[in-house]
Amino acid sequence: MAELRIADVEKSFGKVEVLKGVDLAIQDGEFIVLLGPSGCGKSTLLRIIAGLEDQTSGTISIGGTTVDHLPPARRGIAMVFQSYALYPHLDVAGNWALGLKQAGETKEVIEERTKEAARILELGPLLQRRPSELSGGQRQRVAIGRAIVRHPGVFLFDEPLSNLDAALRAQVRFEIGRLHKQLGATMVYVTHDQVEAMTLADRIVVMHQGVVQQVGSPADLYRTPANLFVAGFIGSPRMNFLKGTARQPGSLELDHGASLPLAELRQPAGEVVLGVRPDGFAVGDGATAPVRGKVVLNEYLGRESYLHLELEAGGRVVVEVAPDNPVRLDEIVGLELKPRAAHLFDAASEQRLAA
């Protein structure tokens, strides 16, 4: 069990800057998810924490000790790879024991840790199997077991569910969450999947182009995204964005003329982007509403439907409606903003405007 501090870490591959100064303090026992699109630097950051990659500058400390010059095995961490990376020539018990043997642990310790991991992961009957005799989900559990037997201060997960099919993914995700509660260990988990991030994380670190965009609980990120990137990345279907100008409090002039009453807008703010999630609109009268659009697609999902509207003012929005809503294709509908549904961002800096 250990806290983890990442201080001003930068990383360049040649001229390409992959991490542009990352600062993070992760508490003991916290479950942190590094979330971002591919190429955002999240995996590189994880590999730097593990010691598989050297940072260009900055320091990493684990449990109060600076680990920059320690080899991976002496950092008090364990890592689970996307590809499992099990030793194909060893059975499950052998896979778990290799690192312990190398560290000079006694037979009794190895046996005890093996039993413990087998009990936690319910792999007891499979200890003598080789990786090639296991299913994908079992292999990933073996890989997690290889991390558990090391008794690390920090668990690192590098997209551990990406190679599993959808049903297994949900199951292993649940198991990882259970494992965190059971062990109470610090965990750092890299993924590009927001469902994994939202369900598992105590705090999510959203990264984009080597820069941390926002750090916060899943609810924080959903309710008050700090900038346009986070707003667009978290939530599915993604948030709708409408450009406009805020000349006076209480009303937003959208581009192409229409004017939208907006209680949240208390002072003039110039060029802004209005962000509204699909459930933030109410479908209203097509004749009087300030924003109108033509229905071009109706996605029926059973519990809800998503209407894709082509706005008269230009642009497209997606609106969540009840599945029994009687709209037809090509119909013109009006949109009204629900209370507290508006997110306002500065158009130039893309940062959230204090409402």
Place this chain on the structure above:
Amino acid sequence: MQHARAAARRKPFPWHVVVFLAPAVLIYTAVMIYPLAETLRLSFFDRTDEGARFWVGLVNFERLFLDPHWADQFWNALANNFYFFVVHMAVQNPIGVLLAALLSMTHLPGRTFYRTAIFVPAMLSVVIIGFAWKLILSPIWGVSETLLGLVGLDFLFGPWLGKEGSALTTLALISVWQYVGIPMMLIYAALLAIPEDISEAADLDGVRGMALFFKVKLPLIWPTIGIISILTFIGNFNAFDLIYAVQGALAGPNFSTDILGTFLYRTFFGHQLELGDPHMGATIATAMFLIILVGVMAYLWGVQRRMRRYQF
């Protein structure tokens, strides 16, 4: 009626399969199966002084294995051949593994140069290699004594190819020098096929350097080493060219470098005062075929079957 209907429903004979297989079958039969069968057949015959061929059953084999005139030469050649093979297994393949391991190191400047340089001799003609080494090792005009002298080791030098005790070892090492690039390449490819992730996982487990090689990588390339061993066995028991190029058909000095290939050559085609004897030649060829067959089968059943090929 019913018969006719059944015949109509039966699939037509797959002539296209025959047509597509025919070229390979014909060529393979003409150049491999027929000569092999004919060799096996010849080994059961002998001829009179007038040249008439007659059936003798296993008499040729009896002579080869038991008659002192033949058996001394045969067992000498067979023992030499095993020694030739043992030197390859003990020197060529470990060096091949070592070179491959060095080549697959992450930070190795000049990797391509080394890889090519070590592999080039394997592409050269054995005649050139044999002639070059004969010159290099010559006690009269060879450079090896001078080169050894430069590092103060000239007292070690001797006419290695001319001494009964060292000639076969020297030839085996020349052959090792020539062909070490082949196991190196095969093992290098096998090492490259091991995913980087596994090395990284081992690194996290504290298994690195020598431990990484012996505990993780070597077990994963055993199947490749197995294949190389069997290729070495087949190659060595069919060897002939290097001995012939360096020592001639008499495999001197005093038959100390005689292996089955050179023995077969002398017997079949004749040499100097000895007349060629196709029937005893075929008998030796058959014996070689059986030795290799038994060796390969024992290997496949005893060793390779127990080895696992790993999928990553």
